[in-house]
Amino acid sequence: MAMMLDALIALLLIVGGATALIGSLGLAKLSDFYKRLHGPAKSTTLGVGSTLVASMLWFGARQMELSVHELLVAIFLALTAPVSAHQLARAALRRYRRRD
């Protein structure tokens, strides 16, 4: 049982890191600003989310009680990531429309 929990935590850590890498790869390689906005917005939710779940399970198993305070960061990021992406998209719309 502890073995399975360890395997789950390891899997979540690797999935989180790989998703963050894919999102940043999209940011570095894609050709247009609107395309580049798409990649990191996804990796914020899944990448940091699974890393935080891994941390929750790790500290929960270590201290033998439910570790809730990682949820604080997860909920905060889930609330703020769409807001900041929306603000950037609005700024881009205004800026590039004015230019041409």
Next chain:
Amino acid sequence: MIAAAANLALVLLGTAMLLAGYRLWRGPDVLDRILALDTLYVNALALVVVIGVRLDDAVYFEAALVIGLLGFAGTVALARYLLRGDLID
């Protein structure tokens, strides 16, 4: 097993931060640089959480919380400054 997975996750997150730094350096426009800074702080937050798991220290979590709060405020402030020309209207 968890230590090896955390090391691998640290390498992946470091590479992701390097790619975001590349976009921050090259970025043809200001908006690309703001987006790169946004990605950079999110990756740094995940990095600090993984370091906390790797070193088995819950103190790193508070640092992650502060990075999240200040990074969001910074991104929204910069984007709204570009949109409106001033921060508070």
